[in-house]
Amino acid sequence: MSAHPRFSVLSASSLASLDHLSPAASSTRFSLPSAPSINTTLAAPKPGVRPNIYDRNINKTRTAEVSASAFAFLFSEVVQYTQKRVSGIADFERRLNTLGYRVGVRVLELMSWRNESSSKTPKREIHFLPELRSIHTQVWRAVFGKPADAIEKSMENPDEYMVIDNDPPITRSISVPRDMNQLSCSSFTAGVVEAVLDGLGFPARVTAHNTPTDAYPNRTTILIKLEKSVLEREEAFKT
Amino acid sequence: MSHHLFLLSPSDTPLYELTHYSSKPAQTTTSPLASNLPSWSTSAFAGTLTALSGASSVSQSYHVQGGGVRMGGGKDRHVIQMIANASLDVIEDVMRKDSLMYLKSVDKFNEWTISAFVTPGNMKFVLLHETRNDDGIRSFFLDVWELYVKTMLNPFHTAHTPIRSGVFDARVRASAKKHL
Numbered sequence: 001m002s003a004h005p006r007f008s009v010l011s012a013s014s015l016a017s018l019d020h021l022s023p024a025a026s027s028t029r030f031s032l033p034s035a036p037s038i039n040t041t042l043a044a045p046k047p048g049v050r051p052n053i054y055d056r057n058i059n060k061t062r063t064a065e066v067s068a069s070a071f072a073f074l075f076s077e078v079v080q081y082t083q084k085r086v087s088g089i090a091d092f093e094r095r096l097n098t099l100g101y102r103v104g105v106r107v108l109e110l111m112s113w114r115n116e117s118s119s120k121t122p123k124r125e126i127h128f129l130p131e132l133r134s135i136h137t138q139v140w141r142a143v144f145g146k147p148a149d150a151i152e153k154s155m156e157n158p159d160e161y162m163v164i165d166n167d168p169p170i171t172r173s174i175s176v177p178r179d180m181n182q183l184s185c186s187s188f189t190a191g192v193v194e195a196v197l198d199g200l201g202f203p204a205r206v207t208a209h210n211t212p213t214d215a216y217p218n219r220t221t222i223l224i225k226l227e228k229s230v231l232e233r234e235e236a237f238k239t
Numbered sequence: 240m241s242h243h244l245f246l247l248s249p250s251d252t253p254l255y256e257l258t259h260y261s262s263k264p265a266q267t268t269t270s271p272l273a274s275n276l277p278s279w280s281t282s283a284f285a286g287t288l289t290a291l292s293g294a295s296s297v298s299q300s301y302h303v304q305g306g307g308v309r310m311g312g313g314k315d316r317h318v319i320q321m322i323a324n325a326s327l328d329v330i331e332d333v334m335r336k337d338s339l340m341y342l343k344s345v346d347k348f349n350e351w352t353i354s355a356f357v358t359p360g361n362m363k364f365v366l367l368h369e370t371r372n373d374d375g376i377r378s379f380f381l382d383v384w385e386l387y388v389k390t391m392l393n394p395f396h397t398a399h400t401p402i403r404s405g406v407f408d409a410r411v412r413a414s415a416k417k418h419l
Contacts, residue, residue: 053389054406105360106392112359113388117381122340124359199249199360201335233335 062114065145072173079174079185089180093187093207100191107192108199111142128202128226128234136163139196143189144169159226163193166216184208186220193222203227242368242419244411245323246387248398249361255402259415319351323365326353330363340384341377356380360398362387372419379418386410 078099086092115138116122125131137147154160171185186208194206205225212219246255326346333342334357346353354376356364364383366376390402 052406054386054410058388109358109360109388109391113385117385123338124340126335126338201361
């Protein structure tokens with residue numbers, strides 16, 4: 001009777017071929033001390049060698065920067081990919097918005113963690129105006145490296161606010177044909193802002209619009225349209 | 240003395256659950272209702288009844304027929320989940336007014352106190368515990384928050400993905416052992 005039932009499956013010739021599976025074969029030395037079996041050659045490398053995200057320090061990449069050209073390359077590919085699959089400008093902006101949303105969720109948590117984790121009583125914003133100000137400075141600084149250029153409150157509608165960027169970095173290398181000039185690829189940034197607002201409990205519709213001026217032809221406005229429930233809540237707070 | 244941790248997504252789906260038995264000594268509390276139950280109530284329903292009435296020492300329901308009934312006393316899984324769910328309303332109420340992330344104890348149910356921690360992304364961490372331990376629980380929640388931030392940096396993880404990583408589980412358990 002063979003001492004190791006799995007060993008008997010391997011014939012002498014296949015044992016020799018085992019050596020050709022180079023990385024897997026070396027792992028058998030560290031696994032069972034008995035004869036190499038098929039199971040262990042297919043096993044993952046020994047635990048503790050593979051790096052995992054829980055070991056990384058979040059603050060390590062706090063001031064890291066990504067090269068603008070690398071991101072422009074990636075973003076241009078994103079835009080081209082989306083362009084092939086949409087049926088109109090609204091759909092296009094919505095898809096970019098969704099992509100930005102996924103980024104924004106992570107930006108919010110990471111930014112808050114980096115700012116608040118050292119304190120004994122970490123806080124989150126529950127009023128809208130301080131939150132808008134924090135978006136204008138902290139989110140822009142976390143994502144683009146500098147605060148945004150202006151915040152405005154709309155005169156006509158009480159539920160609309162605007163964050164203005166004179167030269168958004170992500171659209172610097174994108175040229176839009178004149179017949180599509182309502183399109184703004186800053187919908188991506190709008191998605192980021194929408195995710196930040198949503199996470200904190202201020203549901204809103206956020207869109208991006210081109211508002212070029214003479215000095216800044218790329219000037220973009222991120223328009224935030226709050227939902228009614230947020231306005232009611234803010235009113236209740238004031239009383 | 241046990242602790243139950245639930246991580247809840249913004250849409251209140253549980254992403255992660257943990258039960259932790261602390262080795263620190265706990266002061267025994269006797270619940271006045273426990274003694275009122277007759278000793279013959281050993282059916283499954285009575286087991287829940289015992290749990291709901293907060294009997295933390297179940298000596299009277301111990302003599303069961305052939306061990307068919309699980310020990311009640313607030314340790315039934317479904318009671319725990321019911322308590323956690325009931326506290327969500329209170330948590331949302333407090334969340335709107337209080338700008339702190341760590342809401343201390345928001346609710347109390349018989350011998351269980353419920354503490355909560357709300358992250359800026361509206362994830363709720365709910366902890367059921369029997370004894371007071373504000374500082375330890377705060378450090379524990381901060382640890383879990385850091386682990387959660389690292390988990391959600393994964394681009395394939397959405398706000399509704401259940402967290403199944405073994406490493407996450409091991410880290411949370413280690414942190415629970417350290418702080419609770």
